[in-house]
Amino acid sequence: MITQNSIGSLITTIENKVATLEFGHPASNSFPRELLDRLTNALNDLSSNPEVSVIIMKSEGTGAFCAGASFDELLAVSNQEEGTKFFSGFAHLLNAMRKCTKIIVGRIHGKAVGGGVGIASACDYVLATKNASIKLSELAIGIGPFVIEPAVSRKIGKTALAEMTLAAHEWKTADWAAAKGLYADVFENTEDLDRALENFCSNLASYNPEALSEMKKVLWEGTDHWETLLFERAAITGKLVLSDYSRKALTQFKK
Structure with missing residues (x-):
């Protein structure tokens, strides 16, 4: 199945019990809110599909894996409600990956920034190329990786998270x-x-698909509080993105 429009594409294929989700966007595979929602819905559908045991998460092209949130949509945010709603899209996606009954394997072929690092972190198993450098640049644009932090910290720990976050310009x-x-x-x-x-x-x-499903539960033990935590974090980011610092930084980055 292919869903495609001006704000990105999403291709779903299933073969031999392996589903592949391939997302794409002209701006370095970044995410406008609608594409986040479409990916979340696709994951939820595959989670209940008895013909699927494994899901591959990948992006199109040979450039960046994912540049995170759409700068155009971030600049278009005019109030805190809109900001919270936008970042809640990442909260919904990470929770869908967490609750999905299938093992999710990430294919990271290129650079990942911000939300792209969060998506890679929420995969259960990740394979990458030498080109798959990562960066959390949120502080440099006046916000922070608050929504994706639980997923990133779960994988690499708080010390490595701090090393990435505070050195916001470093790959x-x-x-x-x-x-x-x-x-x-x-x-x-x-x-x-x-x-x-x-x-x-x-x-x-x-x-055995039942064994895989039970293993998935084990891997994500202790994360039920994400159901509320990630949306609390979305509200924090939704407020910060309206700051003068963030407005100026986003405009400069976009140039």
Whole structure:
């Protein structure tokens, strides 16, 4: 199934019990709110699909994996309600990934920024290329990675989170991300990545789906409070994005 319009595309394919979700957007695979909602809905549908055991999360193209939130929509926010609503889109997506009954495997082929790091962190298992550097640049634009923080901290810990967040202009290499536990393995190129991804997901899909579902629950134990926490964080970010600092920084970044 393909859903595509001016604010991005989403392609869903299912083969041999492995579903692939491929999102795309012309602006470095960034996320306007509607695309976040479409991806969330697709995940919820696959979660209840008995023909699916494993989900691959990937993005289109050969450039960035995901540039995070849409700068155009951030600049269009005019009040706190709108800001909270926009960032709640990431809260809904991360909660859908958390509650999904299927194992989600991330394919990170290129750079990930902000919300893109959050999506990678919310995957249950991640394979990446050497080009998959990561950055949390939110402080540099007057906000912070508040909504995605629980997902990132769960994977790499608070110390590594602080190292990324406070050095908001610095890229961390794919090898750094692997050493911290975000990536399970790193490959020289996309050909090697896709070969490993196919083998891994094929093996995973051959396992007892009930066992996989129970394992998913174990992996996410202790995160039920995200149901409220992530939306509280969305409200914080929704307020900060209206600040003069954020307005000026976003305008400068967009230029």
